[in-house]
Amino acid sequence: MRVAVLGGGVSGLAAAYYLLRNRDRAPDLRVDVYERAPRLGGVVETYVADGAIIERGPDAFFAKGDAIFAVLRELGLEDDLVVQNPEAGPTYVCRRGRLLPLPPGTEMGVPRRLIPLIRTPLLSPAGKLRAALDLVLPPLQAPGDVSVGEFFRRRFGEEVVEALIEPLVGTVYGAEADILSLDTLFPTYRELERRYRSVLLGLRRSARTSPQGRPRPAGQAPGAGKFVTLRSGLEELVRRLARELPSDAVHLRTGVDALTWEDGLWKLTLSTGKTVSASVVVSTLPAWELARLLRGMGREDGAALLEEIPYSSTANIAFRFAASPIPGFPGAAILVPPRERRVVSSVSFTSRKWPHTVPPGESLVRVFVDRRSVERYSTDAEIREAVEEDLVRLFGNPLPPVRFALVSRFERSLALYTVGHKERLARIRAYFANFGLPLVVRGAVFTGVGIPDCLTGGERAAEEVLEYLTVSARRP
Ligand SMILES: Cc1cc2nc3c(=O)[nH]c(=O)nc-3n(C[C@H](O)[C@H](O)[C@H](O)COP(=O)(O)OP(=O)(O)OC[C@H]3O[C@@H](n4cnc5c(N)ncnc54)[C@H](O)[C@@H]3O)c2cc1C
Incomplete structure (x- = not known):
């Protein structure tokens, strides 16, 4: 009973974690996670150096529902939770060059x-x-x-x-x-x-x-209904999930290049040149990557449906400044509408929201790049120069000394929820419900992009696989 999980981001790791946590329901279960990159975590990546904690992808999540606290408790992460500083300040909008709350x-x-x-x-x-x-x-x-x-x-x-x-x-x-x-x-x-x-x-x-505004029910976790992060960085969640898996279950630098169904089993052609088999496949790949695998199987119709979901690339730069870049500015973030036609699309004053991320007195600022500029500037140096020029205009003063800057790019990482998205997803779900082969499809685009959604998506995927394995074990 081999289950192959495609993708070692939060969704894939959560699927593997919940499968193995419930292995008493399928004692012969073996789970393998195949990840094309040299590291686990997908878009979740924390850079820790010299007293700073810098998130390259997500930096926090909205803690809704009890499930997220249950899994954090199981992983021993409850004490690592930090709630966003309520005094971080308001959000500002840049309107015709002026910053207004x-x-x-x-x-x-x-x-x-x-x-x-x-x-x-x-x-x-x-x-x-x-x-x-x-x-x-x-x-x-x-x-x-x-x-x-x-x-x-x-x-x-x-x-x-x-x-x-x-x-x-x-x-x-x-x-x-x-x-x-x-x-x-x-x-x-x-x-x-x-x-x-x-x-x-x-x-x-x-x-x-509505129940909004009523006092929090007794016994609810302190971060419930708030933005939270992990003191040691969100990648700690990835490490803890991975720690629960047997060491030979994780295959890094191992992309799944092709999928075929032969003699009642999946055959996976790996980028290492090997071929492995599995009873069930759980895909947590982006829609466009799963489409590529389906096309290789001759499932043109499924591939075409998945390709209807557009993706965009994103980029951000984390600046570690020796002092605040806008002295006296009381805001937590600046949003720059696309109509302002700037390089920057938003600025997050990270260390105001999360004071633990840099030593006192320093300032950590994350600048998100406008979609059009992500495509325009091909090198990190070009993008950084353009962003710094734009920040000077936006802030209205020269930047303080930059102690460190980190450019992070994510190619085709953000699924765009364009008009008709719900209906498109319904057609995709219906397609996979009648797929006829044991393929469970999860991942951010299908479950919701928030980290708690990805964890819940992984849990549901594990449940679906275990049900399938239990039913097939009973068959003569
Ligand atoms: C810049 C950015 C900021 C974000 N900010 C927030 C935030 O603040 N709060 C929040 O809750 N969410 C945020 N999100 C969303 C959230 O981080 C993601 O939805 C979530 O982490 C996605 O996890 P995943 O496992 O579904 O996908 P991914 O993390 O994309 O993982 C998919 C994995 O599959 C691997 N892969 C691809 N093809 C193959 C193949 N053929 N074979 C094997 N492996 C393959 C990839 O290398 C990748 O590791 C953000 C996302 C981005 C990009």
């Missing part, structure tokens, strides 16, 4: 209350009046998904989209509001509009009946 009472840039909207200098008087029209405009009854930009432009007007929503969704989801899917990113707003006519009225009425 995001008004309170917004969620992912979507206004939830009218008063802060009326007070914000981010909108012109005409923009504010237009936003208030949400209270009276009729709902749109058209069926099907629409873009985030289209929906909120209709409710609140162009300025709200430009100044509030696009900076947030653009930064988090890596694309313009006009191509991102409302049904995927904001599934409840359509319903609010349909039921209450207005988003603002709907939010106010539904808040009365």
Whole structure:
């Protein structure tokens, strides 16, 4: 009973971990994790040097639900958890070159209350009046998904989209509001509009009946419902998951180049030149990579479905400064909307949010590069020079001495949730439900991108595999 897990990121490691944790249900189980890179972790990578902890990929996650705390406890990581500094300061938006705070009472840039909207200098008087029209405009009854930009432009007007929503969704989801899917990113707003006519009225009425704002139930972990990270870096999660696996279960520098099904078993052609077999395959690969393997099997239809999910590349630079780059600036982050046409798409004042990441007095800042610039600059030196020039303009002063800078690039790493995404995923799920061979498909794009989602996705994959193995063991 060999299970081959493709990919050694958080999703793949979680699948292997949960499989082995439940091996009493399949005593002959053997799990192998195949990872093309020379290290485990996928996009989770922490660089630790000289008293600094620098995340190259994710730097925190939103701790929702109990499952995440259960796994952290099992891995002995509960005491390593750190909650984001509540005094880190507000988020700022760069609007026509000026840095202005995001008004309170917004969620992912979507206004939830009218008063802060009326007070914000981010909108012109005409923009504010237009936003208030949400209270009276009729709902749109058209069926099907629409873009985030289209929906909120209709409710609140162009300025709200430009100044509030696009900076947030653009930064988090890596694309313009006009191509991102409302049904995927904001599934409840359509319903609010349909039921209450207005988003603002709907939010106010539904808040009365929602559990938000009620005190935390007794016994809940301190980081529950907050952004948290690990004091020693998120890669510690990767190390702890890997530590639970037998040493011969992990195969680094071992890409899976081809998959075939022969005589009731999977055959995996590895980049090392070897061929191995497995009863079940769990794929945690990006959609485009799984598509390549399916195409090799002659499953053109499945490959074409997977290739409908677009991916973009991302890059960020971590700067370790000897002092704050904007003395006196009270913010935790600056968002730069794509319309500002800059190299930088956002700046995270990491050491304000996570003071443990550098020694006192120093400043750690992570700068995320706009999608178009990621493609424009091919070398790390070019990208760093362009970012530094842009930061000087953005901050309005020369940069303090840079103690260290680390450029991180992730090729085709971010799945874009474009209009129709939910429906596309449903078609992909239906395709694999009827695939006819023991292939379990997980990974960020199918389970949700957050680290807790990837852990839960791995757990569900393990459950599916164990059920399959139990049923097949019973067959004569
Ligand atoms: C820059 C960035 C910042 C992020 N920030 C956050 C954040 O702050 N909070 C948060 O919760 N989430 C964040 N995310 C999302 C989150 O980190 C990811 O969704 C999650 O780590 C993905 O894990 P995964 O195992 O599904 O995929 P991956 O980490 O992509 O792992 C897939 C693995 O498969 C391997 N592979 C590919 N092809 C093959 C092959 N043919 N054979 C064998 N191996 C192969 C790859 O080398 C890789 O290691 C961020 C993501 C990025 C890129």
